Amino acid sequence: GAGVSQSPRYKVAKRGQDVALRCDPISGHVSLFWYQQALGQGPEFLTYFQNEAQLDKSGLPSDRFFAERPEGSVSTLKIQRTQQEDSAVYLCASSLEGSYSPLHFGNGTRLTVT
């Protein structure tokens, strides 16, 4: 497709369950980012990939959060043993390589942990 695609759009998980969120970036985009957006706030950086290499994971809030991009295209954000504070919208963005290219965001996955 022409844009960044994320699935599922909505996910409800019971506390303690594991979840996996998928991101399909724009074809040819080297850089891929995950952001977390709480209600009424701007997105917060979680992690960054350049191709398949995870170069920055400084924003991941705990070791329950894990992201991968094994073939340098599709990425998965996994959250283990979900907690209520994990409830948020998870946004994926991609861009061409480098610092001069705009970020293109998907519509996000809204995660609700009950």
Place this chain on the structure above:
Amino acid sequence: KQEVTQIPAALSVPEGENLVLNCSFTDSAIYNLQWFRQDPGKGLTSLLLIQSSQREQTSGRLNASLDKSSGRSTLYIAASQPGDSATYLCAVPISGGYQKVTFGTGTKLQVIP
């Protein structure tokens, strides 16, 4: 640490008005600044990206300016329309070499028909 502030937090204007949204940042050593809009329940749509060497960028009714020395950017919307109603966010990089950005909390705009 880069901090981004957007003023006002909310704005309501009648259709047809010109308006200005403000974004300020604390660390002026940035190489670009990007403006986005976000519709309820949706992701972010890129509006304009201004490189540090530029002072402004225009796209249709939108014009964004950047003053690095004062740590400010403005987004000017001409002849506002109800379809412009959304939350507008600015984002600045917090790391060199790639687009790791920090966002302001946004300005929620309502254009009244």
